[in-house]
Amino acid sequence: MKSHKLIATILTVGMTIAAYGQVNFDDYFMPRTMRLDYYHAGDATHEHFFVDEVIEEPYWAGNKSYLVDERNMGNHQFRVVDKASGKVIYARGYNTLFNEWQCTPEAKVTAKAMPEGVVFPYPKNDVVVEFYTRENATGKMHKRFAYEIDVDSYCIRKARPTLSAMDIHYTGNPANRVDVVIIPEGYTEAEKDKFMEAAKAFAEDILYYAPYAEYRDRFNFRAVWAPSEESGVSIPGENLWRSTTLDAHYYTFDSERYQMFEDYQRVLDIAANVPYEIIYVLTNSQKYGGGGIFNFYGISAANIPGAATRKTYSHEFGHLFAGLADEYVGGTEMSDLYFANVEPWEPNITTLTNLETKAWHELLPKKFEEKDIDHKGWELNPQNPKTPDYNEKRPWPVGVYEGGGYLQRGVYRPWPNCMMNWFHRIDVYCPVCQEAIRETIRLYVGDKNDTN
Numbered sequence: 332m333k334s335h336k337l338i339a340t341i342l343t344v345g346m347t348i349a350a351y352g353q354v355n356f357d358d359y360f361m362p363r364t365m366r367l368d369y370y371h372a373g374d375a376t377h378e379h380f381f382v383d384e385v386i387e388e389p390y391w392a393g394n395k396s397y398l399v400d401e402r403n404m405g406n407h408q409f410r411v412v413d414k415a416s417g418k419v420i421y422a423r424g425y426n427t428l429f430n431e432w433q434c435t436p437e438a439k440v441t442a443k444a445m446p447e448g449v450v451f452p453y454p455k456n457d458v459v460v461e462f463y464t465r466e467n468a469t470g471k472m473h474k475r476f477a478y479e480i481d482v483d484s485y486c487i488r489k490a491r492p493t494l495s496a497m498d499i500h501y502t503g504n505p506a507n508r509v510d511v512v513i514i515p516e517g518y519t520e521a522e523k524d525k526f527m528e529a530a531k532a533f534a535e536d537i538l539y540y541a542p543y544a545e546y547r548d549r550f551n552f553r554a555v556w557a558p559s560e561e562s563g564v565s566i567p568g569e570n571l572w573r574s575t576t577l578d579a580h581y582y583t584f585d586s587e588r589y590q591m592f593e594d595y596q597r598v599l600d601i602a603a604n605v606p607y608e609i610i611y612v613l614t615n616s617q618k619y620g621g622g623g624i625f626n627f628y629g630i631s632a633a634n635i636p637g638a639a640t641r642k643t644y645s646h647e648f649g650h651l652f653a654g655l656a657d658e659y660v661g662g663t664e665m666s667d668l669y670f671a672n673v674e675p676w677e678p679n680i681t682t683l684t685n686l687e688t689k690a691w692h693e694l695l696p697k698k699f700e701e702k703d704i705d706h707k708g709w710e711l712n713p714q715n716p717k718t719p720d721y722n723e724k725r726p727w728p729v730g731v732y733e734g735g736g737y738l739q740r741g742v743y744r745p746w747p748n749c750m751m752n753w754f755h756r757i758d759v760y761c762p763v764c765q766e767a768i769r770e771t772i773r774l775y776v777g778d779k780n781d782t783n
């Protein structure tokens with residue numbers, strides 16, 4: 332624990348709040364969506380943004396008092412700046428598949444581009460959208476790109492709903508709800524009923540575990556019907572290719588269970604048919620796999636029998652919605668993600684560089700000391716046959732268990748196991764993940780007493 336770093340962090344956070352603050356929605360925005368599409372390109376060490384187009388979409392589902400996110404989360408951030416005043420009027424952190432790809436061996440030998448986009452409420456006056464990327468080795472954000480938008484330009488494409496949509500679980504005003512849009516992948520025209528059943532099960536499965544269950548009446552789930560030409564999902568490792576709406580496939584970055592798609596703009600087009608904040612894609616597959624990327628999209632196979640489907644949904648939703656890190660060890664080829672002297676921004680892993688700044692620190696049962704670290708924590712590794720059965724001693728005290736963020740050493744997690752770890756052996760999020768999810772829900776719903 333290095334207390335001088337704690338002081339530095341508090342000062343930085345204080346300055347951030349003073350510099351941004353929240354703005355009044357009606358002063359700056361109209362209740363529609365502006366979307367800025369771009370191509371995210373580069374290799375392991377270079378990054379470029381190329382503008383594609385600006386689109387006006389009909390709905391805005393976001394809370395009107397949660398405009399500038401001050402939590403310093405995400406490997407990327409975008410900020411919408413009012414051109415006339417220079418004031419930041421909207422900001423979000425997010426992750427991207429492109430950024431993950433930059434950590435793969437392939438990125439060391441080639442360059443690549445992926446289509447992406449960001450959405451924000453429609454500004455009344457001209458804005459500049461700024462893009463920032465976090466440097467993993469220092470944890471610092473660097474401005475990479477800025478694009479000025481004339482809000483009255485006739486070049487802004489006007490998108491209108493073209494696909495049919497269904498309420499799956501509707502509880503009220505989108506401005507005070509977490510609005511989840513469920514999108515099908517690999518369901519043909521004839522499989523609409525099958526998708527609808529899967530979408531209903533998905534909503535119930537997300538609302539099954541604490542703390543989501545406590546906020547049942549603060550979630551809206553809607554489904555958009557976007558059928559695929561062929562049934563099922565592509566599996567490159569088995570030479571199985573299918574023509575589907577999003578071109579999702581397993582074996583992303585050479586990892587069999589990593590079922591993802593690269594064209595984020597295509598899923599944004601589909602999502603825009605309803606008011607939404609969170610995008611989850613259900614794939615017509617019985618093969619285990621999926622992924623969730625913070626404030627980007629979540630995806631997983633819908634047809635796996637038993638509890639594995641519900642747990643997979645919940646795990647990926649934890650990444651997507653609350654920016655939770657994987658608490659497990661191994662399981663990925665990606666390197667250069669976490670550095671020993673940089674505190675990860677994710678709420679549920681630490682390098683002990685700045686644990687004091689996390690909500691986790693408040694949940695520790697007593698004043699934390701070096702001797703309290705569980706250095707055997709890394710042994711709870713799904714690939715390790717000698718894994719101790721920690722389940723016997725539940726509930727565990729919140730602690731600091733070594734092993735997390737794919738690394739055996741130097742990264743620590745709050746509980747021996749958690750829904751964000753080896754979830755086949757557990758059915759609950761650790762208290763630190765629960766608190767992070769609650770905090771996120773509160774941001775999306777605003778005043779809980781406003782029940783309209």
Ligand SMILES: [Zn+2]
Binds near residue numbers: 750
């Ligand atoms: Zn956890």
